[in-house]
Amino acid sequence: MTLYGIPPAGMRRAMAPESGRDHAHAIADAAHAWWTAHRGGSSDRAIAVGTLAALALSAPSRAEGPDYGPLLLPLNDEQLVDALRASWNAFWTYDPDLTEAARPLHDWLSHPTDSDVRGLSDYARVLVRAGLLEYCSDVTRAESDDVLGLLITRMRSYSERQSTGEFFTPAVATDFMGDVVLSSDRRPGDLFLEPAAGTGTMARSAAATMRFLGTDPAAYRWWLNDLDPLNAACCAVNAQLWRLGRQVTVSCGDALRHPRLLEAAVRERAERASAEQKSRPVLYPTGTRPPFWPWQSVPPS
Numbered sequence: 001m002t003l004y005g006i007p008p009a010g011m012r013r014a015m016a017p018e019s020g021r022d023h024a025h026a027i028a029d030a031a032h033a034w035w036t037a038h039r040g041g042s043s044d045r046a047i048a049v050g051t052l053a054a055l056a057l058s059a060p061s062r063a064e065g066p067d068y069g070p071l072l073l074p075l076n077d078e079q080l081v082d083a084l085r086a087s088w089n090a091f092w093t094y095d096p097d098l099t100e101a102a103r104p105l106h107d108w109l110s111h112p113t114d115s116d117v118r119g120l121s122d123y124a125r126v127l128v129r130a131g132l133l134e135y136c137s138d139v140t141r142a143e144s145d146d147v148l149g150l151l152i153t154r155m156r157s158y159s160e161r162q163s164t165g166e167f168f169t170p171a172v173a174t175d176f177m178g179d180v181v182l183s184s185d186r187r188p189g190d191l192f193l194e195p196a197a198g199t200g201t202m203a204r205s206a207a208a209t210m211r212f213l214g215t216d217p218a219a220y221r222w223w224l225n226d227l228d229p230l231n232a233a234c235c236a237v238n239a240q241l242w243r244l245g246r247q248v249t250v251s252c253g254d255a256l257r258h259p260r261l262l263e264a265a266v267r268e269r270a271e272r273a274s275a276e277q278k279s280r281p282v283l284y285p286t287g288t289r290p291p292f293w294p295w296q297s298v299p300p301s
């Protein structure tokens with residue numbers, strides 16, 4: 001049985017690539033292929049990655065959670081934009097500071113142009129059909145690779161990456177390093193600090209190793225920084241996808257030259273975001289559906 005052209009979530013899970021890592025690559029490949037064919041190369045990468053990030057955040061937090069696929073597939077471009085806004089509204093309620101850190105991924109939603117929005121609902125259908133919701137709702141799958149980092153890498157040219165030294169460590173290598181780092185004594189409350197985090201894949205491996213060893217990553221503190229705003233924004237979303245918990249700081253700046261300034265900036269941003277969220281509970285008003293659709297109510301922050 002199919003609903004709106006896709007099988008139900010349980011069947012989609014069964015049909016997904018067996019390895020989470022293969023699944024992540026299949027999603028990033030499908031996203032990149034669509035974007036290249038329909039929107040032209042690496043232009044608008046904040047929109048390509050931001051749309052994937054918003055849909056990833058909208059996945060149920062448990063594998064057996066509700067199936068949003070059939071709700072997302074029939075949307076047109078305008079309705080899809082409102083669904084993306086609803087996803088960021090929910091994240092804003094849950095964690096205003098991380099939502100602020102993720103701003104480069106969703107800022108365009110405040111005043112999107114016609115060309116920003118063109119074809120986005122088709123792009124979303126490609127992501128849903130590739131199993132993005134199932135990938136993100138299953139923590140073992142979600143932490144097996146860095147789907148946002150994979151897409152960003154595909155959307156940056158080799159010369160661009162060379163100029164910033166931006167070559168993310170492959171998952172197979174970070175997993176090994178995670179095992180080494182965590183083999184020494186660690187105590188809950190310790191800080192895991194990544195000053196040049198890229199999109200955070202080292203933290204992903206560390207968290208996966210912790211969970212494998214029976215420790216909850218949420219018992220630790222995490223600080224992910226990167227010089228590149230889009231990378232840092234992905235760290236903020238990944239912290240949620242990888243269930244790093246509530247003690248996460250994400251910053252964007254030069255970790256070599258101005259570490260003290262970074263500390264002051266993140267403190268100030270967290271206070272500002274928390275105050276702003278109280279006075280403005282809905283980050284992006286919606287026109288075609290409720291501001292937290294399809295989540296009728298979201299837990300208080």
Ligand SMILES: C[S@@+](CC[C@H](N)C(=O)[O-])C[C@H]1O[C@@H](n2cnc3c(N)ncnc32)[C@H](O)[C@@H]1O
Nearest residue numbers: 165167168169196197198226227228254255256
């Ligand atoms: C080789 S990548 C590694 C990323 C990640 N640690 C990994 O293993 O996949 C280096 C990252 O460092 C960032 N970077 C370079 N110079 C930096 C600086 N001075 N402060 C913070 N980040 C920096 C780049 O933007 C890039 O994302």
